[in-house]
Amino acid sequence: MAAVEFQNVGISFGTVPVVRGLSLSIQEGEFVVLVGPSGCGKSTILRSIAGLAAISSGEMRIGGKRMNDADPAARDIAMVFQSYALFPNMTVAGNLGFGLRIRGETRAEIDRKVAEVAAVVGLSDHLHKRPGALSGGQRQRVALARAILRRPRVFLFDEPLSNLDAEFRTAMRAEIVRFHRTQGASMVYVTHDQTEAMTMGDRIAVLSPLAAGHTANLMQYGTPDEVYHRPANLFVARFIGTPRMNFVVLPVEGGSASYGAQRLPLPAAAAHLANVVIGQRPEHLRLVPLGAASGLPGTVDHVENLGHEMILTLSTAIGPMVLRETRSGSAPSLGQAVQVTLDPAQVHLFDPVSEQRVD
Amino acid sequence: MTRARRETILSYAILILAGLLSLFPILWIIGISLKTQADAFAMPPRLIFEPIWDHYAKVWSDSTFIEGFLNSLFAAILGNLLAFAIGIPAAFALNQRRVPGRAAILAWLLLSYMLPEFLFIIPMYGLFQATGLYDTVFGLALVYQTFTLPFTIWMMRAFFADVPFALYEAARLEGAQSWQILFRVYLPMALAGIAATAILNTIRIWNELAIALGLTFDRAQTVTVAVAAYRGYASIDWGALSAAAITSILPMLIFAVLAQRQIVGGLSLGAVK
Numbered sequence: 001m002a003a004v005e006f007q008n009v010g011i012s013f014g015t016v017p018v019v020r021g022l023s024l025s026i027q028e029g030e031f032v033v034l035v036g037p038s039g040c041g042k043s044t045i046l047r048s049i050a051g052l053a054a055i056s057s058g059e060m061r062i063g064g065k066r067m068n069d070a071d072p073a074a075r076d077i078a079m080v081f082q083s084y085a086l087f088p089n090m091t092v093a094g095n096l097g098f099g100l101r102i103r104g105e106t107r108a109e110i111d112r113k114v115a116e117v118a119a120v121v122g123l124s125d126h127l128h129k130r131p132g133a134l135s136g137g138q139r140q141r142v143a144l145a146r147a148i149l150r151r152p153r154v155f156l157f158d159e160p161l162s163n164l165d166a167e168f169r170t171a172m173r174a175e176i177v178r179f180h181r182t183q184g185a186s187m188v189y190v191t192h193d194q195t196e197a198m199t200m201g202d203r204i205a206v207l208s209p210l211a212a213g214h215t216a217n218l219m220q221y222g223t224p225d226e227v228y229h230r231p232a233n234l235f236v237a238r239f240i241g242t243p244r245m246n247f248v249v250l251p252v253e254g255g256s257a258s259y260g261a262q263r264l265p266l267p268a269a270a271a272h273l274a275n276v277v278i279g280q281r282p283e284h285l286r287l288v289p290l291g292a293a294s295g296l297p298g299t300v301d302h303v304e305n306l307g308h309e310m311i312l313t314l315s316t317a318i319g320p321m322v323l324r325e326t327r328s329g330s331a332p333s334l335g336q337a338v339q340v341t342l343d344p345a346q347v348h349l350f351d352p353v354s355e356q357r358v359d
Numbered sequence: 360m361t362r363a364r365r366e367t368i369l370s371y372a373i374l375i376l377a378g379l380l381s382l383f384p385i386l387w388i389i390g391i392s393l394k395t396q397a398d399a400f401a402m403p404p405r406l407i408f409e410p411i412w413d414h415y416a417k418v419w420s421d422s423t424f425i426e427g428f429l430n431s432l433f434a435a436i437l438g439n440l441l442a443f444a445i446g447i448p449a450a451f452a453l454n455q456r457r458v459p460g461r462a463a464i465l466a467w468l469l470l471s472y473m474l475p476e477f478l479f480i481i482p483m484y485g486l487f488q489a490t491g492l493y494d495t496v497f498g499l500a501l502v503y504q505t506f507t508l509p510f511t512i513w514m515m516r517a518f519f520a521d522v523p524f525a526l527y528e529a530a531r532l533e534g535a536q537s538w539q540i541l542f543r544v545y546l547p548m549a550l551a552g553i554a555a556t557a558i559l560n561t562i563r564i565w566n567e568l569a570i571a572l573g574l575t576f577d578r579a580q581t582v583t584v585a586v587a588a589y590r591g592y593a594s595i596d597w598g599a600l601s602a603a604a605i606t607s608i609l610p611m612l613i614f615a616v617l618a619q620r621q622i623v624g625g626l627s628l629g630a631v632k
Contacts, residue, residue: 050532051532052532073533073534073535077532078532079528079529079532081528082525083523085525086529087543098533098535098543099533099534099535102539146533
């Protein structure tokens with residue numbers, strides 16, 4: 001049984017559709033990341049699970065039960081907000097015990113549960129403080145503890161790390177993943193940061209704004225490896241990966257395409273196209289000695305030295321190419337003439353009209 | 360002298376002048392309230408004189424004035440209680456995400472706040488005579504709602520709008536009903552706003568004359584009517600009138616000094632955002 005299931009769900013704000021034709025199933029105990037640029041509907045989808053955004057069509061189930069119109073409190077979910085949404089007028093203990101008080105539990109029971117969860121997230125010494133007196137990371141933990149107290153079937157996270165500084169974000173990322181392992185509950189996590197998506201999710205749902213002209217938001221739903229190594233379309237190929245994948249549109253001639261002097265034989269599905277989009281990740285482009293029989297000549301236009309590797313931007317006759325070069329041996333310098341080849345085993349092919357992957 | 364220093368001195372000079380200009384009438388009335396009739400009307404004005412406390416003694420032992428003072432106090436308390444009892448839930452409702460016709464409702468409230476007070480007196484006079492509300496403090500407080508309630512709703516809605524909506528949503532997820540969210544989350548966070556609104560309402564009710572004059576006779580006279588009563592048919596008791604006027608502004612003056620921060624916060628609301 002799926003923990004959360006969307007069947008052909010549409011969500012509109014007034015007359016403006018934000019989500020269309022969404023079918024997505026999140027398994028029991030799975031960590032799913034919803035990722036996409038601004039306006040792709042990722043937060044709206046998350047809020048619709050919580051009951052904070054109304055579903056206009058289709059069906060949404062939690063634990064097999066239709067929950068389209070259920071009260072937010074009756075959905076067996078807990079949510080960690082981007083702003084943490086802690087009540088500033090209450091202490092940490094007051095914040096954690098809020099829901100228990102609303103549900104009418106006894107004072108002793110509330111105190112016991114609050115103390116227990118505070119120990120789990122390491123907040124025992126801060127129970128008397130107000131959120132204003134806590135650091136960003138501590139507030140994050142209070143929000144997390146409040147969610148744990150509900151013992152939900154599904155945890156929802158709405159960009160919970162976006163207010164933290166970079167160093168702390170990495171630590172919290174690991175903490176949330178560990179938390180998922182120990183809790184065993186399903187988690188749905190919204191982010192616009194593809195690093196978070198790649199490192200945290202069991203599966204990633206890549207979403208695109210409807211405004212970009214797509215008929216549905218969901219571009220691809222798969223494991224991080226699938227999304228990275230077999231992007232289903234140009235949108236996913238562009239969105240996942242830093243630096244971005246290189247793309248060139250090449251004419252198809254006699255069942256193959258020419259990347260400079262390099263002949264690329266195309267599979268049958270691509271051979272009948274007039275043009276083909278060839279994508280290759282920066283780490284799969286290779287520098288070859290100048291004057292080699294195969295490859296594309298170019299000059300080094302820009303160098304980013306990251307210490308352990310260099311990101312080279314080359315200008316070539318068919319457009320700029322970005323190349324990731326691990327620092328072994330001598331790296332080319334700015335303005336130097338070079339020659340690159342594609343790794344034919346790592347080429348991604350797309351139909352330039354439908355923008356879909358062809359294999 | 361540097362340019363910046365000259366500018367500072369100039370701006371202080373202007374501020375002191377403006378302060379003197381606006382305080383002058385009050386200082387003059389304080390003067391009259393402490394002078395004998397002869398001193399008060401001496402020409403040229405006597406700036407140095409022997410202060411007398413007779414006028415204050417007279418006013419403070421005048422039962423009509425004391426009753427008026429107490430009536431104003433009750434009208435202000437009652438007026439605020441009524442305004443908040445209705446205004447807080449109304450403001451909370453108007454602050455929800457999607458309220459059909461919110462702009463129209465708010466504009467309508469503002470309109471009724473801007474109507475001249477005299478407009479209410481004639482229809483209300485008939486109504487109050489018929490219902491027995493005429494010349495009662497409760498009746499007065501009811502009429503005061505026509506301007507304190509819209510103002511309270513406007514102010515409270517603005518303060519509620521400052522509470523992040525995510526807090527409402529978080530409380531909803533915890534199973535809280537709207538009234539629980541209002542009382543446990545919104546009201547504690549808007550306490551400064553309630554204080555500012557109450558102060559501004561009280562000042563408005565305390566200073567109101569027209570409605571009190573039209574809808575009270577002798578039992579529910581307010582302090583402003585009592586002050587005006589020293590202006591008799593045949594003569595004006597300038598000394599007592601001035602002493603009563605100064606006495607009547609004292610509570611608001613103390614109130615304003617004590618709650619200065621809240622008032623400024625309330626008045627400048629929305630100015631910074």
